[in-house]
Amino acid sequence: MKNIGTFRLAVGAVIVATSVTAWSQTREAASAPGASAMAASGSAAPATGRKANRALRRQVYNAIAKHKEISAGNISVVAKDGAVTLNGTVTDSSQVGTVAEIAKGVPGVTSVTNKLTVEKPFGGM
Amino acid sequence: MKLKLSSAAALVVFATAAHAQSSVTLYGVLDTGLLYQSTSAATFQPHAPNLGHLYQLKDGGIYASYWGLKGSEDIGGGYKINFKLQGTFNTANGRFGLADTPGTTAIFNQFATIGASTPFGTFDAGRQIIPMIYAMAETDVRGAQYFGSILTAWLGVNQAAGWPGTSTNAPIGALYDSNALVYNSPKFYGASLALEYAPGGVAGHFQGGTRESAVLKYSNYGLNLSAVYYNGHDTNPFPLTYPAAPAVPATGLANNRFYYFGAMYTIAGFSISGSYGVGKNPANTNTADFEMASGGLGYQFNPRFKITSGYYYLRDRNHSANHSSEVAVGAEYNLSQRTKAYAQVGYVDNKGTMNQTIIYGAPVAPGVSTTAAMIGIRHTF
Numbered sequence: 001m002k003n004i005g006t007f008r009l010a011v012g013a014v015i016v017a018t019s020v021t022a023w024s025q026t027r028e029a030a031s032a033p034g035a036s037a038m039a040a041s042g043s044a045a046p047a048t049g050r051k052a053n054r055a056l057r058r059q060v061y062n063a064i065a066k067h068k069e070i071s072a073g074n075i076s077v078v079a080k081d082g083a084v085t086l087n088g089t090v091t092d093s094s095q096v097g098t099v100a101e102i103a104k105g106v107p108g109v110t111s112v113t114n115k116l117t118v119e120k121p122f123g124g125m
Numbered sequence: 126m127k128l129k130l131s132s133a134a135a136l137v138v139f140a141t142a143a144h145a146q147s148s149v150t151l152y153g154v155l156d157t158g159l160l161y162q163s164t165s166a167a168t169f170q171p172h173a174p175n176l177g178h179l180y181q182l183k184d185g186g187i188y189a190s191y192w193g194l195k196g197s198e199d200i201g202g203g204y205k206i207n208f209k210l211q212g213t214f215n216t217a218n219g220r221f222g223l224a225d226t227p228g229t230t231a232i233f234n235q236f237a238t239i240g241a242s243t244p245f246g247t248f249d250a251g252r253q254i255i256p257m258i259y260a261m262a263e264t265d266v267r268g269a270q271y272f273g274s275i276l277t278a279w280l281g282v283n284q285a286a287g288w289p290g291t292s293t294n295a296p297i298g299a300l301y302d303s304n305a306l307v308y309n310s311p312k313f314y315g316a317s318l319a320l321e322y323a324p325g326g327v328a329g330h331f332q333g334g335t336r337e338s339a340v341l342k343y344s345n346y347g348l349n350l351s352a353v354y355y356n357g358h359d360t361n362p363f364p365l366t367y368p369a370a371p372a373v374p375a376t377g378l379a380n381n382r383f384y385y386f387g388a389m390y391t392i393a394g395f396s397i398s399g400s401y402g403v404g405k406n407p408a409n410t411n412t413a414d415f416e417m418a419s420g421g422l423g424y425q426f427n428p429r430f431k432i433t434s435g436y437y438y439l440r441d442r443n444h445s446a447n448h449s450s451e452v453a454v455g456a457e458y459n460l461s462q463r464t465k466a467y468a469q470v471g472y473v474d475n476k477g478t479m480n481q482t483i484i485y486g487a488p489v490a491p492g493v494s495t496t497a498a499m500i501g502i503r504h505t506f
Binding site (some may be wrong): 035058061065068069072073074075076077078083087088089093115116118119120121122123124 | 189190191211235239254258259263268269311312314315343344345346347348350389391392394395396404427428431442459462505
C-alpha cells in the first residue's frame with residue numbers, strides 16, 4: 001500500500017510538472033492571437049487623454065513588476081494614446097524582448113517602441 | 126503491481142534527470158585604455174608629494190577587467206544551488222587584484238561563493254561584492270564605475286579615513302567582504318531587503334573582525350531607491366606604513382559605520398540620480414567623520430550611444446579645510462553587443478589633505494585640483 005502511495009505521489013508530481021509546462025506553452029501560443037486582437041481593438045479606438053496615458057503606464061509597470069527578475073526601476077515607460085515607448089536598461093539581452101512582449105500583452109497597448117539597452121549589474125555578468 | 130512499481134521507478138529516474146539540469150559558464154571582461162592625468166602621487170598619504178602629470182596604459186576605464194566561472198544546479202521545487210568564482214586582473218601588467226591583506230593579491234578577489242536560490246530569497250556564503258555597493262551603483266547615473274562615480278567618491282572618503290589603498294579592507298563601508306553570509310529577499314511590490322553578516326573568525330573574540338549590514342531597496346515605476354546601513358569591527362587594521370608598522374590586533378571594536386541614501390529616476394532617455402552618505406568611526410569620531418553627496422544626469426541618445434555625468438562632493442566634518450568636489454563626464458558607444466568604446470573626462474578640486482581620485486588605481490596629489498581624460502575599449506566574453 002505504501003508503494004502505491006508513492007506511485008500516486010510520483011504520478012501526481014508528473015501531472016503537475018506536465019501541466020506547468022503545458023501552461024507556459026499555452027501562454028506563449030496565446031500571445032500571438034492576443035496581439036492581433038489588441039491591434040484590432042486599438043485601431044478601433046485607443047484610449048486617449050493624460051489620465052488614460054497615466055493609467056496605461058501604470059498597468060504596463062504592474063505587468064513588468066510581476067517578473068521579479070526584471071528591475072522596473074531602471075525602465076522608463078511612456079504611454080501616449082496606446083503607443084508605449086520603452087527606455088532605460090535591463091540586466092540581460094534576453095530581457096530586452098521579454099519586456100516588450102510584456103508591454104504588448106497589456107490591454108490597451110496598440111504599439112511598442114523598444115529602446116531598451118543592456119546594462120550588466122555592477123561587477124557581474 | 127510490479128509493473129506499476131517499475132513505472133514509478135522510471136518516473137523517479139526521469140524526474141531526477143530533469144532536476145540535474147545544470148550549467149557552468151566561463152566569462153569575463155577586458156577593459157583597457159589610455160589615461161592622461163595632470164597630477165599624481167605614489168600613495169594616499171595626506172601630504173604625498175605631487176609627482177607631476179601622468180600618461181599611462183590603464184586598466185579599467187569603465188570597470189575592472191575580470192574573469193570568472195559560475196554555475197547553477199536546479200535541484201527542483203524552485204531551489205537552485207549556485208556557485209561563483211570571480212576575480213579582477215590588470216590588463217596593463219597581468220596581475221591579479223587586491224586581497225584583504227596589503228601587498229597580497231587573490232585569484233578570486235571578487236567572488237568565491239556557494240549559495241542557494243529559493244522561493245524565499247537567495248543565500249550566498251563566501252567572499253563577495255556586498256549589498257551596499259549594488260545599492261550605490263543602482264542609484265548613481267555613472268553606475269559606480271571606475272572613472273568618476275559614487276565608487277571613487279566613496280573610496281575618497283576611505284582614503285581620507287586612512288585607507289592605504291593596498292588592500293580591500295576599508296575603514297568606511299566595504300566593497301568586498303570575506304567570510305560573508307548574505308541574504309537577498311524576493312521582491313515584494315518592488316521592495317527588497319538584503320542582509321549581511323560576516324563572522325570574524327578571530328580567536329577569543331565573538332565580535333572581533335565581524336561585519337553586519339542591511340540594505341533596503343525599491344525598484345519600480347522607473348525609480349530606484351536605496352538605504353544602506355553598514356557596521357564593521359576591526360576594519361582596516363593596517364597602518365599607512367604597513368608592514369613597517371604592524372597591524373592593529375582585533376579586539377571587537379566597532380570602528381566602521383556607513384549610512385547611505387540614494388535615488389535614481391529614469392524617464393524617456395534621461396536618468397537623474399542623487400545621494401547622501403555619512404561614514405565615520407563610531408568608536409572614535411575624531412579620527413573619521415565624513416559626509417558625501419552626489420548628483421548625476423545621463424542621456425541615452427540611441428541604443429548604441431549614451432552620455433553620463435556626475436558630481437561628487439566630500440566633506441570632512443572634523444576639519445572644515447578638507448573637502449573635495451569632482452565632476453566626471455563620459456560617452457560610451459557600443460561597437461557591437463560585446464564591445465564598447467568610451468571617452469571620459471574628469472576634474473577634481475581637492476582641498477586640505479583630500480585626495481579623491483578621478484579614476485580608481487591612479488592616485489592624485491592631495492590638496493590641489495587635477496584633470497584627467499581617458500579613451501578606451503571594453504570587451505566582454
